[in-house]
Amino acid sequence: MAKITKIPPALWVVFGWLFWGDFVLVLMEQLVPNVIPVILKNNQMSNTAISLIMGTIPGFIGLFIMPVIAYRSDHTRTRWGRRIPFLAISIPVICLSLVMLPYAPWLGRLVGQNAWADSMLKSVGIAPVTLIMGVILVIYALFNSICSSCYSFLVVDVVDGKFMGRFMSFFRIFALAAVFIFSYFCMGLADTNPHLLFFGAALLYGIGFLIVCLRVKEPAQPPRVATNDRTGLFAILKSYRHECFRHPLYLWLYAAFAVYGISQLAGNLFDILFMKETLNMSMDSLGKIRAWTTIAVIPLAYFGGNFIDRWKSQRVIVLFAFILAGIKLIGFFLVCDAASYIVVTIIYNISAFFWGVAISSYLPNIMPKDRFGQFACCNGFITGSILIISNPVCGIFFDYVKNYRYVYLWPAILMVVAGLLLLKVNRYWEKCGGENYIAP
Numbered sequence: 001m002a003k004i005t006k007i008p009p010a011l012w013v014v015f016g017w018l019f020w021g022d023f024v025l026v027l028m029e030q031l032v033p034n035v036i037p038v039i040l041k042n043n044q045m046s047n048t049a050i051s052l053i054m055g056t057i058p059g060f061i062g063l064f065i066m067p068v069i070a071y072r073s074d075h076t077r078t079r080w081g082r083r084i085p086f087l088a089i090s091i092p093v094i095c096l097s098l099v100m101l102p103y104a105p106w107l108g109r110l111v112g113q114n115a116w117a118d119s120m121l122k123s124v125g126i127a128p129v130t131l132i133m134g135v136i137l138v139i140y141a142l143f144n145s146i147c148s149s150c151y152s153f154l155v156v157d158v159v160d161g162k163f164m165g166r167f168m169s170f171f172r173i174f175a176l177a178a179v180f181i182f183s184y185f186c187m188g189l190a191d192t193n194p195h196l197l198f199f200g201a202a203l204l205y206g207i208g209f210l211i212v213c214l215r216v217k218e219p220a221q222p223p224r225v226a227t228n229d230r231t232g233l234f235a236i237l238k239s240y241r242h243e244c245f246r247h248p249l250y251l252w253l254y255a256a257f258a259v260y261g262i263s264q265l266a267g268n269l270f271d272i273l274f275m276k277e278t279l280n281m282s283m284d285s286l287g288k289i290r291a292w293t294t295i296a297v298i299p300l301a302y303f304g305g306n307f308i309d310r311w312k313s314q315r316v317i318v319l320f321a322f323i324l325a326g327i328k329l330i331g332f333f334l335v336c337d338a339a340s341y342i343v344v345t346i347i348y349n350i351s352a353f354f355w356g357v358a359i360s361s362y363l364p365n366i367m368p369k370d371r372f373g374q375f376a377c378c379n380g381f382i383t384g385s386i387l388i389i390s391n392p393v394c395g396i397f398f399d400y401v402k403n404y405r406y407v408y409l410w411p412a413i414l415m416v417v418a419g420l421l422l423l424k425v426n427r428y429w430e431k432c433g434g435e436n437y438i439a440p
Contacts, residue, residue: 024208027178051395058141070377081218090147097140098202165308168360187287249428256421263414274404313362321419332408
């Protein structure tokens with residue numbers, strides 16, 4: 001068991017601004033997975049089409065952009081830092097995309113009224129609404145990926161590793177508070193006034209995140225080594241190949257997180273539809289239930305951070321991978337109404353809280369800090385590549401079984417596989433020093 005160091009008072013001020021940034025970011029990010037599937041379903045789209053529009057197409061485009069963004073971010077040197085310029089560029093594009101999303105069906109119908117455009121789209125089998133929604137979602141997903149990724153890189157730059165467990169514990173409190181506020185107060189607007197919902201979220205996110213960019217100061221970084229091809233595409237690919245795949249620990253790590261990413265697909269795409277169509281909940285009731293089940297874990301937050309800093313995220317993450325798998329399996333058999341959903345979800349969320357804090361602390365402590373963006377993006381690239389295939393497979397699977405209850409069985413099986421892969425990573429972690437680990 002490791003000894004923990006007390007967090008200095010001055011550092012809490014910086015933490016406060018980072019907590020606020022995560023709050024507005026998570027609040028904004030609730031819109032797409034919780035509201036867009038309902039809009040798409042109301043426009044007669046299949047589960048396969050939903051998975052393609054929300055997952056595969058944005059993921060495919062981001063797959064080739066994010067490795068370059070992460071590498072450039074690691075090597076950027078400006079008076080504002082290396083992460084904040086990317087955040088500032090993303091903010092207006094994300095806000096504009098959010099404002100346009102609820103108007104996508106109307107814009108699609110407008111395009112469909114043009115005989116030439118309608119004929120061309122019919123010839124390739126694409127509905128106008130699908131096209132407009134897809135384009136806006138791709139733009140949103142790409143810039144939101146840039147924003148959320150660079151923000152996570154910023155956190156790793158600013159927060160010392162020995163405080164990471166406790167920081168991430170409180171970090172998740174603000175994230176959970178954002179989920180609660182959205183679920184309890186905003187979900188009902190998805191049925192009654194989605195335009196106001198998207199506009200309000202865009203306004204809060206735009207102003208709130210801009211304040212974070214102005215208030216958080218990045219630590220000084222060593223000067224960038226100047227070479228002729230340092231930022232060229234060939235140099236970027238060469239750097240990824242030589243650095244990110246140089247040790248078996250990273251290869252098993254990438255495999256574990258790829259499987260974890262696949263395990264989350266069913267819930268991300270169809271959990272809302274399970275609650276709405278299988279359990280027959282209204283959007284307002286659904287939102288309030290999700291709100292209370294989400295916030296129920298907050299009393300455990302401080303203890304979770306201390307627990308992880310003491311026992312190391314490398315050990316905690318494996319334990320809770322298997323616990324989460326077991327809870328999902330129980331849910332597959334027992335959830336049949338709102339009451340059973342609440343009970344299973346509260347138990348799951350408590351375990352998921354520990355898993356989430358552990359995973360947030362785990363990656364910064366196991367990857368090289370000076371190139372964290374590059375390694376984290378390589379991990380995301382591999383996961384994203386696999387998700388491009390897995391997204392439509394997941395949609396086809398649910399179209400085939402015609403039962404949203406499988407949102408429980410899908411992750412139950414895959415989380416067991418992820419836990420076994422993380423056990424393999426831990427063997428290499430022990431070989432590289434364990435408690436005194438140095439990134440290879």
